[in-house]
Amino acid sequence: MNAPGRQGPPARGGWVDWLEQRVNLSEIFSFITHFGLVYTPVDTQKPVREVLREVAAEPVPRYAHGARVLGLLAAILFGLQIVTGVLLAYYYRPTPEAAFESTRTIVRDLPGGWFIHQVHAWGSWLLVAVIVLRLLRLFWEGLYRAPREVLWWCAVAMTWVVIQSDFTGRLLTWDSHTYWSTVRGLEVVWAIPIAGPILAFLLGGRTVNADVLIRFYVLHVMVLPAFYAAFLYLTFATLRRVGLSQTGPARDERPIRYREHLYSMTMLTVGLFAILVTLATLLPLRFHGAADPYVTPGGVRPPWYMLAPYVLLQRLPLPWLSGFVMLAAAFAVLLLPLWLRRDETPGRRLRIRLAGAAVLLVWLVLSVLGALLERR
Amino acid sequence: MKTPLVFLLLAVATLTAHAQTVPPAGPAAITASSGRCGVCHPAERVQFEKSRHAPEGVRCVSCHGGNDRSLDAGAAHGAGFRGRPARQDIPALCATCHSDEGRMRPYNLPVDQYALYQTSGHGQRLARGDRQVAVCSDCHGAHEILAPHDPASSVNQLNIPQTCGRCHGSRAMPGAREHQDVLKKYQSSVHARALFEQGNLRAPTCVSCHGVHGANPPNVGDVDKVCGQCHTAERRYYTSGGHAVARGGRRPECASCHEAHGVQAARPERLASSCAVCHAGDARRLDLGRRLWTEYRTAAAEVDKAAALVAKADAIPIQTEDYHARIEEAHTYLREALPAAHSVQPEVVAGFTTRARAVGEEVQKELEGKFANLRQHRYVLIAFWFYVLLTLFVLKRFRDQAARNR
Amino acid sequence: MPIPEDRPIHLPASGPADRRRFLTVLSQTFLALWGLGAAAVVGAYLKAPEKREAERTVSAGLLADYRVGEGRLVRHGVTPFYVVRLDATRVLALSAVCTHVRCILGYEPARRTLVCPCHDGRFDLSGNVLSGPPPRPLPSYPVSVRAGEIFVQV
Numbered sequence: 025m026n027a028p029g030r031q032g033p034p035a036r037g038g039w040v041d042w043l044e045q046r047v048n049l050s051e052i053f054s055f056i057t058h059f060g061l062v063y064t065p066v067d068t069q070k071p072v073r074e075v076l077r078e079v080a081a082e083p084v085p086r087y088a089h090g091a092r093v094l095g096l097l098a099a100i101l102f103g104l105q106i107v108t109g110v111l112l113a114y115y116y117r118p119t120p121e122a123a124f125e126s127t128r129t130i131v132r133d134l135p136g137g138w139f140i141h142q143v144h145a146w147g148s149w150l151l152v153a154v155i156v157l158r159l160l161r162l163f164w165e166g167l168y169r170a171p172r173e174v175l176w177w178c179a180v181a182m183t184w185v186v187i188q189s190d191f192t193g194r195l196l197t198w199d200s201h202t203y204w205s206t207v208r209g210l211e212v213v214w215a216i217p218i219a220g221p222i223l224a225f226l227l228g229g230r231t232v233n234a235d236v237l238i239r240f241y242v243l244h245v246m247v248l249p250a251f252y253a254a255f256l257y258l259t260f261a262t263l264r265r266v267g268l269s270q271t272g273p274a275r276d277e278r279p280i281r282y283r284e285h286l287y288s289m290t291m292l293t294v295g296l297f298a299i300l301v302t303l304a305t306l307l308p309l310r311f312h313g314a315a316d317p318y319v320t321p322g323g324v325r326p327p328w329y330m331l332a333p334y335v336l337l338q339r340l341p342l343p344w345l346s347g348f349v350m351l352a353a354a355f356a357v358l359l360l361p362l363w364l365r366r367d368e369t370p371g372r373r374l375r376i377r378l379a380g381a382a383v384l385l386v387w388l389v390l391s392v393l394g395a396l397l398e399r400r
Numbered sequence: 401m402k403t404p405l406v407f408l409l410l411a412v413a414t415l416t417a418h419a420q421t422v423p424p425a426g427p428a429a430i431t432a433s434s435g436r437c438g439v440c441h442p443a444e445r446v447q448f449e450k451s452r453h454a455p456e457g458v459r460c461v462s463c464h465g466g467n468d469r470s471l472d473a474g475a476a477h478g479a480g481f482r483g484r485p486a487r488q489d490i491p492a493l494c495a496t497c498h499s500d501e502g503r504m505r506p507y508n509l510p511v512d513q514y515a516l517y518q519t520s521g522h523g524q525r526l527a528r529g530d531r532q533v534a535v536c537s538d539c540h541g542a543h544e545i546l547a548p549h550d551p552a553s554s555v556n557q558l559n560i561p562q563t564c565g566r567c568h569g570s571r572a573m574p575g576a577r578e579h580q581d582v583l584k585k586y587q588s589s590v591h592a593r594a595l596f597e598q599g600n601l602r603a604p605t606c607v608s609c610h611g612v613h614g615a616n617p618p619n620v621g622d623v624d625k626v627c628g629q630c631h632t633a634e635r636r637y638y639t640s641g642g643h644a645v646a647r648g649g650r651r652p653e654c655a656s657c658h659e660a661h662g663v664q665a666a667r668p669e670r671l672a673s674s675c676a677v678c679h680a681g682d683a684r685r686l687d688l689g690r691r692l693w694t695e696y697r698t699a700a701a702e703v704d705k706a707a708a709l710v711a712k713a714d715a716i717p718i719q720t721e722d723y724h725a726r727i728e729e730a731h732t733y734l735r736e737a738l739p740a741a742h743s744v745q746p747e748v749v750a751g752f753t754t755r756a757r758a759v760g761e762e763v764q765k766e767l768e769g770k771f772a773n774l775r776q777h778r779y780v781l782i783a784f785w786f787y788v789l790l791t792l793f794v795l796k797r798f799r800d801q802a803a804r805n806r
Numbered sequence: 807m808p809i810p811e812d813r814p815i816h817l818p819a820s821g822p823a824d825r826r827r828f829l830t831v832l833s834q835t836f837l838a839l840w841g842l843g844a845a846a847v848v849g850a851y852l853k854a855p856e857k858r859e860a861e862r863t864v865s866a867g868l869l870a871d872y873r874v875g876e877g878r879l880v881r882h883g884v885t886p887f888y889v890v891r892l893d894a895t896r897v898l899a900l901s902a903v904c905t906h907v908r909c910i911l912g913y914e915p916a917r918r919t920l921v922c923p924c925h926d927g928r929f930d931l932s933g934n935v936l937s938g939p940p941p942r943p944l945p946s947y948p949v950s951v952r953a954g955e956i957f958v959q960v
Binding site for chain 1: 802
């Protein structure tokens with residue numbers, strides 16, 4: 025967490041001032057605030073100490089409060105993933121020959137390696153959960169309406185990026201189960217009409233080999249995190265303009281101070297970390313031996329978020345039809361804000377919520393169905 | 401480049417000289433090894449040209465006599481012409497070359513086949529006037545004789561069962577009715593599976609046990625020697641045990657438990673059940689068999705348990721390479737126990753199984769210790785949570801302080 | 807790292823204020839332990855393991871300790887192997903795992919053969935099958951002698 029520097033009496037001629045004359049520290053601080061520290065506008069023309077004092081004195085809405093906390097969690101978890109991911113990348117070698125062996129070295133032979141790996145793996149799980157919950161919450165509260173369309177699009181894009189990150193990250197261990205789960209996932213990707221072959225092309229083709237592995241690796245450690253960070257930035261940048269969501273009747277919206285917000289965030293981070301450590305210790309993910317492209321082990325399923333598309337695209341009688349339905353649904357989610365611009369009546373709002381709940385229910389049923397079909 | 405041209409010229413010359421008497425034939429009908437015989441016997445010529453004999457100076461006339469320079473049937477089939485050799489003459493005919501050390505030496509071929517043949521069941525029957533019995537050409541072919549290492553050869557390792565089975569697996573063969581299904585039995589055996597399915601050319605076929613040219617069924621009492629050529633360890637223990645001693649003219653041999661031709665893969669659990677075949681009423685001996693099996697089973701169970709723990713440790717993962725090696729060691733002892741069981745002495749088997757069990761138990765104990773260490777992570781986790789809660793408390797205190805100082 | 811107060815606490819330097827300051831310092835020290843813990847975990851993790859290269863290259867002892875013709879079993883994980891000294895300078899390393907059903911072979915120095923105790927499979931020192939059921943020859947490993955010590959590349 026970047027603490028905004030010690031604020032002693034000004035003009036002491038310390039290193040802050042030394043630096044201030046050479047770099048616009050306020051601008052850097054302003055940039056950092058775009059990733060969830062605070063969302064008040066900052067006058068970057070002023071020196072950083074003044075900015076900090078102003079910000080500290082500024083009453084801010086309670087961001088770490090209620091359902092809003094999901095956005096903050098998405099930022100904090102991303103930070104944790106970056107830290108553990110970088111540590112893992114120090115030892116990981118993305119070739120089919122070395123991938124499993126280097127993963128095993130990290131997990132088995134390096135001190136604390138298992139811990140970092142398990143925290144990373146469970147972190148991805150939590151991140152997906154948080155991001156999806158956030159999307160659902162935004163939908164339920166109608167937070168896609170003007171002028172919050174960009175926020176909604178960012179939320180959708182982040183969901184997509186996080187799921188992609190999970191999908192690409194799974195393969196990297198080159199464990200027999202994750203390998204074949206990726207193979208089956210790619211089958212689903214291929215079956216999507218029009219978009220599928222394009223996506224599969226970007227992912228490196230149909231056969232999961234060295235080319236695909238290095239591509240997944242680059243996507244996982246460079247491209248997707250960069251996109252995620254960009255969308256995170258865009259989210260908080262948008263928040264500065266449109267403000268925090270004011271949901272429901274005047275609830276406890278007592279403004280707090282920036283310092284309190286920072287403490288809240290630190291507490292959230294500690295709590296999240298503790299939850300991750302607990303999961304990693306009590307429910308560690310297991311290894312199944314190195315993947316052999318010529319031996320398919322039993323009981324391998326597509327990743328859980330692929331189960332519903334799997335049923336739609338490979339088990340239903342008219343796969344192209346259900347594929348197009350799926351594509352249409354995906355675009356409908358994106359176009360939701362443009363669609364539902366009109367002022368709403370309570371009845372209309374209820375109808376939209378019910379429609380969304382129905383879609384979610386169908387998705388859940390299809391996922392369960394996919395899991396059951398796969399069990400046979 | 402040059403040779404075909406010469407043949408072409410030769411053929412043209414031949415055609416012009418004997419235009420009236422010769423049926424039209426391609427230029428290839430006349431070759432060095434078949435002479436002009438191929439002109440009238442094209443099918444035989446084609447077969448013979450492919451054979452191992454053709455490039456080595458053996459000619460049609462070497463076996464059939466006559467004159468291969470003449471295209472006139474009378475002259476060609478004239479003086480010294482033997483025609484198709486009679487069956488009873490074939491072994492001696494082949495032996496004119498194949499028993500000649502001088503001729504065979506360059507090829508490093510043995511010269512005792514004829515002598516061996518005469519001792520074989522086939523040769524003795526032939527000598528007694530049985531014309532149905534196998535002679536050289538029945539196994540090796542007549543014109544298309546190929547080297548045994550040629551996969552197309554009828555005496556190639558992979559083809560021998562079929563070659564022998566042409567007679568020994570058929571109803572047409574007189575006598576020995578009990579052996580009619582011998583080919584089928586062999587094909588179901590572990591030996592045939594090793595040969596045909598795993599491609600192990602060292603796996604035994606008919607000739608491995610019965611002999612090649614001196615083919616004969618092994619004598620009673622010799623079976624263990626025959627099988628023991630490959631199954632040396634089993635034979636060693638068998639001869640040291642009680643079964644090797646003949647009692648009342650009958651002696652249990654390999655085939656008594658394992659079958660002669662349809663040998664199946666060894667199944668350790670048969671240690672308990674095989675005894676009943678002969679010792680059905682003998683409680684003491686039946687019990688002995690069960691003890692053999694119990695020794696093996698308990699040891700194998702310990703080793704399996706240890707192997708399962710190693711697999712579990714691999715999935716965590718824990719460093720297990722040493723344990724893998726020790727499991728292999730235990731498996732080695734278990735494997736050794738199976739040949740040792742042929743001594744039908746539980747003490748001998750126990751010499752190996754106790755070692756296997758000891759290794760298995762040791763590995764289990766050590767791995768259980770490591771798992772227990774892992775479980776201690778949970779206690780650390782409890783301490784960690786205390787620390788986390790304290791941290792949250794401190795942070796909350798700081799936050800409240802900040803709120804109060806607003 | 808805790809965020810320090812931006813304003814000094816305006817209280818007279820009395821007992822409660824001292825106690826409070828003491829508590830604050832204590833809390834800050836407590837929170838700093840997180841940093842220490844993280845540094846310890848990450849440091850231990852990042853300390854580059856030097857043994858990985860060494861794991862592939864196994865020392866089989868000093869050349870001088872081997873008599874000519876002597877063979878020793880080196881129990882290296884799942885790939886145990888025999889190191890045999892052929893003559894004054896030449897050493898070879900041969901897998902000790904039978905290619906038949908993976909029994910551990912024994913070495914007969916008199917005949918310079920490896921013998922399987924399970925089914926009497928025999929191998930010569932080139933790894934060729936001499937007799938018995940093994941379907942494949944034994945693999946061998948590259949050996950190098952550095953400063954009198956034998957190293958085998960597994």
